[in-house]
Amino acid sequence: MSNEIGIFIYHPMKKQETIQHIVNWLNHYSEQSRTNGFVIGISGGIDSALTSTLCAMTGKQVICLNMPIHQHKAEYDRGHEHIDWLKNKYNNVSSHEVELTETFKTISSALPTETHDWLTLANTRSRLRMTTLFAFAGHYKLLVAGTGNKVEDFGIGFFTKYGDGGVDISPIADLMKSEVYALAKELGVVNSIQKAPPTDGLFADGRSDEDQIGATYDELEWAMKFIANPHDFSTLNERQKTVLDIFTRMNKANQHKMIPIPVCIIPEQLK
Secondary structure (H helix, E strand, C coil), X not given: CCCCCCCCCCCCCCHHHHHHHHHHHHHHHHHHCCCCEEEEECCCCHHHHHHHHHHHCCCCEEEEEECCCCCCHHHHHHHHHHHHHHHHHCCCEEEEECCCHHXXXXXXHHCCHHHCCHHHHHHHHHHHHHHHHHHHXXXXXXXXXXXXXXXXXXXXXXXXXXXXXXXXXXXXXXXXXXXXXXXXXXXXXXXXXXHCCCCCCCCCCCCCHHHHHCCCHHHHHHHHXXXXXXXXXXXXXXXXXXXXXXHHHHXXXXXXXXXXXXXXXXXXXXX
């Protein structure tokens, strides 16, 4: 983390116990829902790599999908490297590549050109992948496993509503990004993914999450912890103030993703 922010002081994480806890939770949820296992979209990033590995450890059926849409080559290659590693390690894992570029082009061409801004098209990519995941889930009686971490899902809302946010279960959504990295390292996830800058895989130029957000995940974790247990704001340096502003602005703007869908309750006397 940048020295401008400061250094985190963590209590040592019980990595093996945490891994087993998540694997047990996944198994229990699958059994309770009477499903056969899990389907996961593989992006070439650390979150999907950890999630798919934890799902594989259940021993249940796991399908990994690589769903390129104008994909940046480095992301595509990392995704394949992880899938190969996972299939070699666990015999309950299979994979499919679903090339969605032409489908995306068709959808884009059907939309009015004024809707072709970068964010709308990026979210359309994510929602197209969600549709693909649920097609496999429905056919094979699987659960769509989400890959969002705590900072993304409950901090800044850095996900697409009904895209990568449209899932059945969220195995790693109570893990900070640093904890995701710690568990991935513990499980031996391929080195190229551990070292790669985090990216959402929704842009052909391979831009990183930090490029889009303006802060690193370490900085965002600091902000999330600071807000939960506020200290003296007068002691903050300029970078800390900037990061807090980024975090609070995104948290406020994305509350609609993090709260239940608003329902208009009809008073009993009107029914």
